Amino acid sequence: MFTTRKQYEPYISPFDPCPPIRVKTYVTAPNLYIGFQPPNLPQFPLREALMKGTLWKVFYDPYYSPYETKTKGDGS
Amino acid sequence: MMWIYEKKLQYPVRVSTCNPRLAKYLIEQYGGADGELAAALRYLNQRYTLPSKVIGLLNDIGTEELAHLEMIATMVYKLTKDATPEQLKEAGLEPHYVDHERALFYHNAAGVPFTATYIQAKGDPITDLYEDIAAEEKARATYQWIINMSDDPDLNDGLRFLREREIIHSQRFREAVEILKEERNQKKFF
Numbered sequence: 001m002f003t004t005r006k007q008y009e010p011y012i013s014p015f016d017p018c019p020p021i022r023v024k025t026y027v028t029a030p031n032l033y034i035g036f037q038p039p040n041l042p043q044f045p046l047r048e049a050l051m052k053g054t055l056w057k058v059f060y061d062p063y064y065s066p067y068e069t070k071t072k073g074d075g076s
Numbered sequence: 077m078m079w080i081y082e083k084k085l086q087y088p089v090r091v092s093t094c095n096p097r098l099a100k101y102l103i104e105q106y107g108g109a110d111g112e113l114a115a116a117l118r119y120l121n122q123r124y125t126l127p128s129k130v131i132g133l134l135n136d137i138g139t140e141e142l143a144h145l146e147m148i149a150t151m152v153y154k155l156t157k158d159a160t161p162e163q164l165k166e167a168g169l170e171p172h173y174v175d176h177e178r179a180l181f182y183h184n185a186a187g188v189p190f191t192a193t194y195i196q197a198k199g200d201p202i203t204d205l206y207e208d209i210a211a212e213e214k215a216r217a218t219y220q221w222i223i224n225m226s227d228d229p230d231l232n233d234g235l236r237f238l239r240e241r242e243i244i245h246s247q248r249f250r251e252a253v254e255i256l257k258e259e260r261n262q263k264k265f266f
């Protein structure tokens with residue numbers, strides 16, 4: 001399996017003018033890992049798929065603002 | 077070919093807050109370098125000179141991008157149609173207003189007008205498909221940054237849908253590359 005968020009810790013200078021962002025997050029979407037789509041992958045029910053934007057569970061990777069909610073602070 | 081137009085949006089667009097500033101951000105995906113217009117024009121133009129195995133894919137995705145363009149247009153329209161000049165001014169939209177009133181226009185979030193130099197058709201299949209993959213990833217990232225700037229949950233819902241479609245498009249273009257790499261059914265030259 002794979003994860004679709006990666007993190008790194010940028011260099012932080014003692015003289016930076018703003019409070020530092022200690023951990024940076026970036027997206028590694030499912031399309032990086034799967035290659036040619038294999039047959040018979042699990043699907044969402046049709047109505048749900050229309051709202052989610054994909055029929056295929058493996059490609060569903062929604063993004064929420066880290067500023068939208070306090071609990072999802074990593075942009076996942 | 078011809079298109080059949082269905083008089084409904086691909087995904088229901090809802091906007092819950094009167095915040096014309098969000099329109100200023102969204103216009104990036106309307107007339108910006110990595111926006112839906114650029115995407116549609118890029119694919120619908122490249123398709124003519126790609127190997128026949130992948131033409132249908134560019135046709136389908138290019139058409140879908142037009143549906144996305146329409147969703148963005150609807151969002152921008154809803155956010156601006158009832159805004160007063162004063163509200164538009166507060167949102168930083170006064171340069172737009174003096175040129176276009178409340179009409180939509182193909183420019184990016186900084187007001188730079190759309191240009192064909194945003195897109196390419198190189199006539200080399202792998203080159204064109206790699207550009208298309210990059211374009212989808214750039215559109216995905218742009219949606220992330222707009223979602224980060226927006227505090228409208230209903231609007232973000234629509235943006236999340238559009239972003240998910242970019243992931244799928246990128247996947248399909250990556251598969252198109254795999255199809256063109258395929259060694260089977262090729263004449264062998266040693």
Ligand SMILES: [Fe+2]
Nearest residue numbers: 115241242245
């Ligand atoms: Fe796309």
